[in-house]
Amino acid sequence: MNTNEHDRALVDRRLFLKLSGAAGAGVAAGGILGHGPPAGVAAGSGTRIVAVACNHNCGGRCHLKAHIRDGVITRISTDDSPDTAGRPQLRACMKGRAMRSRLRNPARLRYPMKRVGERGEGKFQRISWDQATESIAANLKRVVERHGPASVYIQYATGDCGAISGHAAAQRLMNLMGGYLARYNSYSSACLSYTAPFVTGYRDTNSYQTLVASKLIILNGFNPAETIFETNSNYYLARAREAGARVVVIDPRLTETAATFADEWLPLKPTTDAALFVAMAHVLIAEKLCNREFLDKYCVGFDEEHMPAGVPAGHSFESYVLGRSDGVEKTPEWAAGITGIEAHAIRNLARAYGTLHPAQLLQGLGPQRHAHGEESVRAGIALACMTGNLGVPGGGWGGGEGGRRLEIPIGGLPTGANPVKTRIPVFLWTDAIVRGTEMTAADGVENGPLPSNIKFIFNLGSNTLVNQHADVNRTVRILRDEGLVEFIVVSDHFLTPSARFADILLPADNSLERADIGVPWSGERYVVFGNKVVEPPFECKHDYWWLSRVAERLGLGKAFTEGKTEEQWLEQIVGDARQRDPGFPSYEELRQRGFYRKDPEEYVAFEKEIRDPARHPFPTPSGKVEIFSKTLYDMNRPGIPGVPHYIPAWEGPEDELALRYPLQVHRAALQAADAFHLGRRSVDGRGRPAADVDQPAGRGGARHRERRPGEGVQPSRRAADAGARDQARSPGRGGHSARRVVHARQGRRLPAGMHQRADQPAGHAAGARQCAAYASGGSEEGLGK
Amino acid sequence: MTPARAQIGFFVDATRCINCKTCEIACKDFNDAPVGRRIRKVRSFEGGEFPTVFAYNLSMSCNHCEQPACVEGCPAGAYSKRAADGIVVHDPEKCIGCRYCTWLCPYGAPQYDAREGRVRKCNLCVGEATPVCVAACPMRAIEVGPLAEIAARPGSTIALRDLPSPELTRPSIRYRVRKEAQA
Numbered sequence: 001m002n003t004n005e006h007d008r009a010l011v012d013r014r015l016f017l018k019l020s021g022a023a024g025a026g027v028a029a030g031g032i033l034g035h036g037p038p039a040g041v042a043a044g045s046g047t048r049i050v051a052v053a054c055n056h057n058c059g060g061r062c063h064l065k066a067h068i069r070d071g072v073i074t075r076i077s078t079d080d081s082p083d084t085a086g087r088p089q090l091r092a093c094m095k096g097r098a099m100r101s102r103l104r105n106p107a108r109l110r111y112p113m114k115r116v117g118e119r120g121e122g123k124f125q126r127i128s129w130d131q132a133t134e135s136i137a138a139n140l141k142r143v144v145e146r147h148g149p150a151s152v153y154i155q156y157a158t159g160d161c162g163a164i165s166g167h168a169a170a171q172r173l174m175n176l177m178g179g180y181l182a183r184y185n186s187y188s189s190a191c192l193s194y195t196a197p198f199v200t201g202y203r204d205t206n207s208y209q210t211l212v213a214s215k216l217i218i219l220n221g222f223n224p225a226e227t228i229f230e231t232n233s234n235y236y237l238a239r240a241r242e243a244g245a246r247v248v249v250i251d252p253r254l255t256e257t258a259a260t261f262a263d264e265w266l267p268l269k270p271t272t273d274a275a276l277f278v279a280m281a282h283v284l285i286a287e288k289l290c291n292r293e294f295l296d297k298y299c300v301g302f303d304e305e306h307m308p309a310g311v312p313a314g315h316s317f318e319s320y321v322l323g324r325s326d327g328v329e330k331t332p333e334w335a336a337g338i339t340g341i342e343a344h345a346i347r348n349l350a351r352a353y354g355t356l357h358p359a360q361l362l363q364g365l366g367p368q369r370h371a372h373g374e375e376s377v378r379a380g381i382a383l384a385c386m387t388g389n390l391g392v393p394g395g396g397w398g399g400g401e402g403g404r405r406l407e408i409p410i411g412g413l414p415t416g417a418n419p420v421k422t423r424i425p426v427f428l429w430t431d432a433i434v435r436g437t438e439m440t441a442a443d444g445v446e447n448g449p450l451p452s453n454i455k456f457i458f459n460l461g462s463n464t465l466v467n468q469h470a471d472v473n474r475t476v477r478i479l480r481d482e483g484l485v486e487f488i489v490v491s492d493h494f495l496t497p498s499a500r501f502a503d504i505l506l507p508a509d510n511s512l513e514r515a516d517i518g519v520p521w522s523g524e525r526y527v528v529f530g531n532k533v534v535e536p537p538f539e540c541k542h543d544y545w546w547l548s549r550v551a552e553r554l555g556l557g558k559a560f561t562e563g564k565t566e567e568q569w570l571e572q573i574v575g576d577a578r579q580r581d582p583g584f585p586s587y588e589e590l591r592q593r594g595f596y597r598k599d600p601e602e603y604v605a606f607e608k609e610i611r612d613p614a615r616h617p618f619p620t621p622s623g624k625v626e627i628f629s630k631t632l633y634d635m636n637r638p639g640i641p642g643v644p645h646y647i648p649a650w651e652g653p654e655d656e657l658a659l660r661y662p663l664q665v666h667r668a669a670l671q672a673a674d675a676f677h678l679g680r681r682s683v684d685g686r687g688r689p690a691a692d693v694d695q696p697a698g699r700g701g702a703r704h705r706e707r708r709p710g711e712g713v714q715p716s717r718r719a720a721d722a723g724a725r726d727q728a729r730s731p732g733r734g735g736h737s738a739r740r741v742v743h744a745r746q747g748r749r750l751p752a753g754m755h756q757r758a759d760q761p762a763g764h765a766a767g768a769r770q771c772a773a774y775a776s777g778g779s780e781e782g783l784g785k
Numbered sequence: 786m787t788p789a790r791a792q793i794g795f796f797v798d799a800t801r802c803i804n805c806k807t808c809e810i811a812c813k814d815f816n817d818a819p820v821g822r823r824i825r826k827v828r829s830f831e832g833g834e835f836p837t838v839f840a841y842n843l844s845m846s847c848n849h850c851e852q853p854a855c856v857e858g859c860p861a862g863a864y865s866k867r868a869a870d871g872i873v874v875h876d877p878e879k880c881i882g883c884r885y886c887t888w889l890c891p892y893g894a895p896q897y898d899a900r901e902g903r904v905r906k907c908n909l910c911v912g913e914a915t916p917v918c919v920a921a922c923p924m925r926a927i928e929v930g931p932l933a934e935i936a937a938r939p940g941s942t943i944a945l946r947d948l949p950s951p952e953l954t955r956p957s958i959r960y961r962v963r964k965e966a967q968a
Contacts, residue, residue, distance in 0.1 A: 076814050078921065091923045094810040101814075225803035228923075235924055238801045259831075259840035260803050267836055 047074065051594025053530030054096030055511040057158035059522025060231035062092035063595045064099065066512060066533045073100055073512070073534060079595075085239075087599060090231045090526065099512060103534065108493050109507035110538035119488075120480050122500040129539065132504050133546055137553035139487040139503075140177070143456040149178035150420045151455035153429060156187060156468070159461030159492065160508070162516030162530075163412040163573050164566050166460030166491055166543025171415040173547050176556045179420030181454060184446070186426060187468055188365055191373035192399050195640070198629040199381045201619030204605035206360065206396035207523055208233055211240035213394025216356040218349070219249045220273060220380065222364030222398075225256035230522035237261055246356065248349060250276065251366075252666055266349065268339040270666050271649035273367040277379035278646050279335030280350040281321045284386050289354030291388035298613060299385050301628020301643055308622060308630045317382055317627050317643040330646070338646070338654065353387055358395035368399075371649035378644035382627045390625065391610030393602060408525055408584070408598065410517065410577040413544070413569055421447040429454065430475055433484050459490045460543050461508060465498035476501075491543055506546060509536040515567055515591075517574075526597035527577075529590045542566060789871025792851060793909075794957030796935040797844050799966070801926040804829055804842040811921035812846065816905065822896040824907050825918055830947045832965060839965045843945075844927060846907035846918065847894040848956030849873045854889040855906075863904075871932075871957060875906045891949040892956065935959045944968040 047069045054062040067075040076099050079089040112132035117123030127135075143151055152174055157167040174180035186193065196203040208230065211217060217240060224233040241247055241261055249258035250266045250273065258265040268276055284290050295302045303318040314325045323329035332343035332350075339346075353359055361384055367376040381390075381397050389395030424432050425444035432439060436453035439445045459465045465488070469475050478484055479501045490502035499505055511518075513536040518528040536542075544566050551560035564572070571587045578584045585596050608616040617623030621631060633642030648654035653664065804827055812818070812825040824846055831840035849866075853873045856864040863879035864886065866872070875886075875895065880903035886895040887904065895904045909929070910916040919927045928935070935941060941959040943951045946968050 076811075077917075080920065083925070091921065092807070093805055093923055094807040097807055097810040097814055097921065225805070228805070232923070234803050234805075238924055254838055254840060256804050256840075256842075260801070260842075265836070265838075 046070070049077075050531050050533050051529060051592070052076075052099075052512050052533055053516065053518045053528040053594070054092050054099065055161050055516060055518040055528070055530060056095060057161045058095075058227065059229045059233070060090075060520045060524060061161075061518035061526075061528045062096045062231055063090045063528050064092055064096050064530075065594070066531075068533055071534070073103070076100055087597075088232050088235055090528075090595065090597070092231075093228050095228075099510075102493075103510055103512060103537075105494075107495070108537065108540070109495065109499075109505065110540070111507060112539065113502075113505045115503050115505070118480065119482055119503065120476060120501045122495065124502075124505055129541070129546065129549070132506060133549040133553060135504055136487075136489055136546075137550045140456060140550070141554060143486055144177055147452040147455045149174065150181045150422055150450060151452040152180040153183075153432070153454045153457050154180055155429070155457055155459040155462050156183065156426050156464045157460055157462030159463070160511075160543070161518060162511060162514075163410070163519070164516060164542075164544050164569055165412070166508070166547070167458070167462070168413045168415055169544045169547045170458040170460060171418070172413060173551050173556070173560055175416035175418050176551070176559050177554065179418045181420060181432065181450065182418055182423040183426040183429065184423050185444075187464070189368065190425075190427070191368035192363075192365070192377050195368075195374040195377045196381070196399050198632055199378055199620070199626050200390075200606065203399055205362075205398040205523065206393070206605050207601055207603035208236035209600050209602045210393045210396065210604060211236050211245070211360060212243045214240055214245045214358055214360045215394070216352055216359035217241075217245050217247045218353065218359065218361045219247065219251075219257060219261070220361065220363045220376070221251055221366035222362045223251065223255040223257045223366075225260055230520065230524060232524070233522070234260075246352065248352070264345075264349075266341050266345060268341050269653040270664060271367075271370045271372075271652035272335075272339040272646070273376035274372070274379045274644060275330075275335045275338040275646035276341060276346060277376060277383055278321055278330045278644070279332045279339075279346050280353065280383060281317070281379070281386060282330045283332060283347050283350035284354050284383075285318060285321060287351065287354070289351065290386045294388035294390075295385060295627075298390070298610065298618075299625040299627050300622045301626060302382070302385070307628060311628070311630065311633065311642070315628065315633070315642050320643050320645060335646075338648075340653075353383065357387070357389070358392045359387060359389055360394060360396050360398065361389070362398035371652070372639060372647040374640050375644050375647055378627075379646075381625065382644055385625055385627065391604060391606040391608075393604050396605055408519070408527055408577070408596070409580040410519055410527055410584075411573055412517075413573075422450055423447065424450070427470075430469065430478050433478050453484070455484075455486045457485055457488045459488060459498055459502070461491065463492075463496045463498045465490070465501055467497050491546075493540075506543075507538065507540040509540045509542045513540065514542050515570055517570060523603070524600060526595055527590075528595045529593075531591060531594075787868070788851060789867065790869055792849075792871035792932040792957050793929060794849060794871075794932040794935060794959065795846075796928040796930060796938065796941070797958065797960050798924075798926040798928075799841050799843055799960050799962040801924040802827065802842040802844055803924060805923060807921050807923055808844050808918035808927060811917045812907070815910070815917040818896070818905065819898065819900070822898050822905060824894075824896055824905060826893070830966065832946070839963060841963055841966050843948075843960065843962075844918070844922075845892060845894075845958070847873060847909070848892055848954070848958045849909065851955035851957060852953075854891070854954050855886040855895060858885050858889040860885060872909045872911060874908050874911065875904065877901075877903050877905060880904050891953050932957045932959075942967055 047067050049065050049067050052064045052066045054064055063079045065077045066073045067077065076097055078092040078096065081089060083089040111126045112129050113124035114127050114132070114135065115123065116125045140152070154167050154170045154174065160166050171180065193203060224230070224237065228234070238261070246263050247261045248264045248266065249255070249262040250268055251258055252267055252270050254265055254267070296306065300306050300308060301316055304313060304316045307316055319325045321330050328334065332346040335341070335346055336343040361380055363377065363380050367373065377399055380399065384390050384395070384397035390397060423446040424439070428439070428443060431443065432450060433454045436450040439450060440448060457465070465479065466472060466475060487503050488501055489504050489506070490499045491506040491508045492499045493508055493510065511530050512533050515532045516530050518530065520526065548557065548561050551557045574584070574587045574590060583598070585593065590596055609618050618625055620626045628643045630642070632640050639647065651657055806827050809823060809825050809827055816824055818824055825844065827842050827844045829840060829842050831838065833839050849872050851871065853864065853866055856866050856873060860883060861879050861881045863876050865874055867874060882897070882902040882904065884897050884904070887897050895906045897904050916929055919929055936959050938959070940961045942962065943956065943959055944967065945960060945962060946966050
């Protein structure tokens with residue numbers, strides 16, 4: 001909204017107030033409508049409004065207000081501070097707005113339970129919290145004594161993103177017991193996080209506020225309309241478009257992002273993004289649209305004249321693109337055969353990128369979430385440099401979106417130091433169960449070898465145990481075998497696919513049932529505070545609470561809690577933040593206000609390196625952007641060559657398997673799927689649209705991205721369709737795989753709300769419109785009903 | 786029907802709508818509406834042939850029509866149209882649950898609830914400073930204002946490819962939509 005629009009909106013609001021006030025005056029005594037006062041009017045008449053938080057894991061966090069009457073939450077509203085162009089309100093999306101239905105959901109876990117059937121069978125028996133904590137303490141002690149602390153693994157978890165999360169509390173406990181097997185990498189951005197530092201030294205992105213300065217915005221596998229990603233990401237995008245930016249969306253699906261924002265949609269075949277980029281580079285070179293001055297000044301490895309010493313000729317990016325190194329010229333025609341995008345469309349995009357300045361290339365997480373996902377990341381940075389867009393307002397390269405260096409410096413529950421120095425790449429935790437002691441540096445093990453295979457797993461607020469991981473059938477076989485992992489503790493809100501594999505299953509509280517702090521990671525500078533407004537139902541408890549009791553049973557109670565309650569930890573965390581940031585409010589102020597926010601900043605990544613390269617060299621070996629990385633070249637790994645290449649992904653469109661299996665699973669992280677594990681269950685099992693379903697589901701890890709087939713973070717060789725097996729068996733049960741969208745390679749659009757049910761043929765068989773009808777509940781959704 | 790002195794209506798910028806359904810859920814939360822009772826809905830439409838396809842979303846509740854079929858057709862007198870601002874209000878106390886209105890309304894605004902045995906619909910959050918959907922939309926795509934003003938905005942339209950003819954009930958809503966969606 002520009003300023004005029006905003007003013008108009010204010011006028012509208014005042015006018016509306018006047019209108020409704022005037023109209024209501026005559027009948028005020030009996031309620032405006034003659035049937036009592038409408039809900040919500042009661043503010044000031046026995047209703048308290050208290051700041052709470054949506055603390056699920058998208059890139060943002062949202063400020064919510066709970067309206068409470070007689071101890072019951074009657075309504076959820078959101079930020080109502082002035083909504084200005086420079087400081088737009090932090091308006092919660094439907095996930096936050098649906099919080100009431102999540103809290104009171106009948107499917108919530110209520111009591112601690114122990115497994116009574118086979119592991120994974122889903123048969124449990126109610127036990128007391130005393131029995132549960134006793135069993136966890138005894139098994140933890142036994143496993144640590146027999147196999148050592150490195151046999152304990154704390155699963156990747158994003159279901160509880162508060163400052164005092166279960167996984168942080170578990171780390172704290174384990175560090176008092178000798179440590180635990182640590183992990184690195186992430187399911188979200190492994191290829192990006194690993195690769196970008198080789199090129200630019202560190203990973204950073206322009207802030208959303210700079211989008212409005214762009215003349216061209218290229219969204220590559222970035223789909224904020226369905227994933228939200230950050231509280232105001234879509235709003236900034238809309239404003240940029242209204243300010244005149246041309247928007248091109250590269251995505252296999254006509255996503256809501258493409259449908260809403262795209263002037264042009266390029267439906268490429270999944271995993272072929274790097275081929276498209278390399279061909280765009282070819283056009284920029286062939287048509288002399290490269291910013292040679294920028295490349296010469298700030299980059300190494302673009303052409304043969306700017307290569308590091310000791311590298312034979314023919315290894316520059318230009319040589320690769322022009323086919324001098326391998327005899328294959330990477331023309332748009334070459335890429336058309338790979339990507340499915342016509343050569344003229346590739347040419348047009350390259351010309352637009354080469355001439356419209358500044359232009360921003362925003363890459364989502366999907367294009368790096370498959371085999372050789374590193375290459376589209378590196379090729380994207382190369383393109384941004386070829387067009388002189390790095391370090392420029394309205395330009396820039398946004399890798400994986402988020403990761404901006406803007407966060408307010410606030411910590412969480414102190415976890416202490418881990419005495420175990422061995423780390424595994426997160427994706428290989430199942431390997432660490434079956435062959436941990438045999439894994440080596442070639443598997444990515446750091447400070448190995450592992451003294452033991454994984455024998456004990458904490459899975460707290462996470463669906464990674466089953467649904468998040470690839471090759472679910474294999475994972476399930478491993479987890480079922482009690483001779484491998486001896487004990488699994490799960491806490492969650494719902495019986496997710498992961499929770500079914502618990503030996504002890506614990507009912508977790510919700511963010512409105514405890515006080516906590518939330519911090520966005522995508523770059524807006526604020527923190528939210530959520531007050532405890534209701535008691536947890538039944539015997540639901542915060543992970544910190546039961547972990548304190550486990551610690552007590554192990555004689556570590558005092559060391560674990562330091563005599564502090566959760567609230568006292570929060571006060572300490574806020575106190576520490578105040579030391580680092582004098583503007584940070586007091587605990588009481590934060591609690592009352594519900595958020596602390598600095599003005600959004602027009603932040604430009606790598607601005608200082610571009611402005612003053614002598615004083616601020618890129619933190620790479622050469623001090624420049626390394627389009628050719630000598631470090632990677634010297635590793636001599638064909639999967640990650642010195643300059644970005646297009647390398648066909650296994651199980652991708654060029655794999656010979658495609659001849660036998662012409663359809664490709666392309667898992668879409670639709671917003672409703674987000675809701676599914678972030679806050680709500682997306683579907684009620686009868687194919688109703690997401691927005692009409694009030695049932696929440698597992699609080700397991702978050703999704704905010706596209707998934708590509710063959711997903712899996714290198715160095716795995718297993719392609720993924722996480723959760724597919726489980727979902728097919730139990731639709732709508734838990735986890736985030738409810739949305740396994742199957743569609744033809746050509747990327748026919750499946751509307752939000754479309755999903756594949758176990759009893760329904762894949763959506764691609766039906767026409768798009770039929771899909772829409774099916775997705776929204778068939779005949780019920782006609783306009784006339 | 787006598788025209789309202791100053792009819793108010795919705796302005797929905799469909800070029801901004803990302804189909805996130807926050808308006809729908811916020812409305813549902815405010816109205817304590819159970820599953821199946823969608824007082825506000827976001828509907829998706831699409832067209833074209835691959836690869837030249839398009840899609841757009843329309844958020845809609847009650848359109849507080851200038852010639853409301855529900856007011857005319859309700860046998861129980863549960864509906865009335867306010868003279869001052871033209872808001873069409875439904876009084877659930879008078880509703881007998883016959884569902885005639887759900888057949889009459891071309892937009893699916895009245896929502897029958899089998900458990901309550903009666904209908905509920907958007908009363909434009911009368912009494913609230915700002916309608917909940919307007920305050921909720923993360924895209925700032927829903928506004929409320931005098932119909933005469935919103936109808937005069939650039940790009941404002943009501944005749945859409947996928948909607949019933951506005952001549953049926955003269956709905957008090959205007960859209961900004963992509964050109965493919967215009968009738």
